Amino acid sequence: MSADVDQPTVINLWATWCPPCRREMPALAEAEARHGDVRFLFVNQGEGPETARRFLAAEELRLKDMLFDGTMAVPRHYGTAGIPVTLFLHADGRLAKAHMGEIAPEQIDAEIRRLER
Template sequence: MARPQRIMLTVVFLGILGWIGLTVATGVGVRDALPERGYRVPEFTLVDLDGRPLTPDGLLGRPWLLHFWATWCSSCQKEMPDLAAFAREHPEVTVLSVSVGEKEQTVVDYVAEHPVASPVALDPNQDLYGRFAARGLPTTLWIDSRGVIRQVVTGPMTRSQMDALLATVR
């Protein structure tokens, strides 16, 4: 085998070993991937900005969205007015807006000046965000009335996409 081919195979082999090592070291693997369609949302408890606890069981009986966002995220800023309008126009759907990695006062100040779908909850240590293994902001899980994930969208949604996705949770 020629030297360039051996070097290339060595690089590929080391890359694969590095990926396996990273997967084992971080514990991130197939089991920890972002929940997929057809899976029930695992239990969690968040507290909204008014101090009320929010759990998946408390949202059963109606479709809902679990929307991860942040005030500094430009895609989130562009999407949020449409998401807030969607929530107002579809009161049968609960939109749970979860601010990721931010302090309460930052979120309170932002919500006071911008349209945001509510209820708004905080995930300051990114515990829930990490538990769902989300890989970007915004990320939205579309969940039916039984708590089953019907769609996962990473990245901003347009209003027409929101309206089309509504059919997946009804």
């Protein structure tokens, strides 16, 4: 997975059955709305589109780019285990940080500021 759009990218690996994923999703959605110059990719792990859409609709969450990773290829590529995981990539696609576990809103903003330097 490369950031071929020449902008910093945040990739969140999540699933609807994961309580920490569910708790952090509103903060990630708000960060996406605040940081228009950063691409956010929400990569659902192992679930189908209908399951994810039902969850997002019930929680009234609007996300721009939702992807579905039924084979768990993204965590294998980045060498991460478990979810949630939030990956922060520089504009050239290099991994800057992999945050394992639930992420706080202030951590999201701090990592994005580091990417934009």
